[in-house]
Amino acid sequence: MTTNYSIDCNTGSMGNKYYIMVDKDNRDIRRELRKGMEEENKDWIISSSATGIRKGHSYVIAVSEQAVNDEKFLSILNKYDTQVKKFVWCYIRFEKPDGFRYWIPEEDAVKMKNELENNESIITVSIDYINDQ
Template identity: 95%
Template sequence: MNIRFEDGTYESEVKTVLENYNMTTNYSIDCNTGSVGNKYYIMADKDNRDIRCELRKGMEEENKDWIISSSATGIRRGDSYVIAVSEQAVNDEKFLSILNKYDTRVKKFVWCYIRFEKPGGSRYWIPEEDAVKMKNELENNESIFTVSIDYINDQ
């Protein structure tokens, strides 16, 4: 299971979230290790379409991919949208100047990979129904943006 937390979330907080869920399955946590996609994001007020329009216009003019296409509209969180941005964007002066105009800052996702384990430490499979229930409950946590279930066949 891959979980995308908001910037500034510490591994101890991740453990607390999972402990509060009262998981009965053994698991291990790896945060921000290895290659993870969508490392960066911005928060845009849901009522402020100007920043999103200006970013799209800038992308077209510069012929650059600043916004990750699968998240062009963003993930709704309260009164804001979480919009994943490319690494190219966080190093682009025009992109950063648009953000400055709207007093918006680039943040970094905290990615955590949860691996379910048998008591001996080997991989553990959980039923899809349990995984989906866990995903839905975890996504209700304010510090979690997304939860994705990673199905790997061990054979």
Template identity: 40%
Template structure:
């Protein structure tokens, strides 16, 4: 092997090592938590996810013991403003979605009579989100990008695309520790 070939070989080896080290330090995501509108079925979830470029295989776990789910209310801006005036009103997150707002309530939320009265007075319904956990890969403990996890930048792209879907309320990322 001549001197130039050795230099090229050493360069390729060093470059490969640098890429592997860089990849091992990049933030990885193992799964997505997605909250869908009330009464979204698992086949609908599958159909929605098929429309997005998810670069790894995944499994869907809906309505298991992931969480108790979150309640939400769908209302236009005028109704939201009316609700904010009520002394019994509390909300956790408000999201703008098309022509209406989604008011997310915490998983610990338990509707009481006062709250239900406020909703009834404003002609609104309390709904429960369908919570799904989307596991990337085959469940192997070894986290290899492109096999059973994705880089944070790809997960954020998927999250942003999914949140444009009318049936998707909110998407969370499940980061890999370490």
């Protein structure tokens, strides 16, 4: 039996977020960013669930809006040919056709999570409200 879901995705309430992707083997840029933050006494890197996520051969590092407007931060990125990119947090709610919300079988959830995370523009997926029956 197949269950169809509609997906309601709300991105409007989260504001702009920024990230950089750094090759997992490039410790120099990470070292220089940490040193720059200490010298400038600024928080360029945001500690969050998106900080340090491994995506292929890179780490995704969330950065602050302060960082994307900071000349020293941008000069470090330029030195390593790294660009700031925007992302949004997207909350997805699954609804069954009968209107029952917040329910998805674990098998379907894992399958959707894996499919979504194979898309290079999607950083990470978390699933809540799994029905384990």
